[in-house]
Amino acid sequence: MVRKVLRAVERRRRRVYVPAIVRLIAALEGLAPSLLDWYGARFGIARR
Secondary structure, eight states, rough: HHHHHHHHHHHHHHHHOTTTTHHHHHHHHHHHHHHHHHHHHHHHHOOO
């Protein structure tokens, strides 16, 4: 994980997705935010 962060800093990236599944969740949030809201509510995960 540290290597990913250092590589992102070197490449001037704003985001680092660790683990890779987080990238998928971020993409889904951009495409269908209401779907993730529903999923979170179903499993007791609240948005901040």
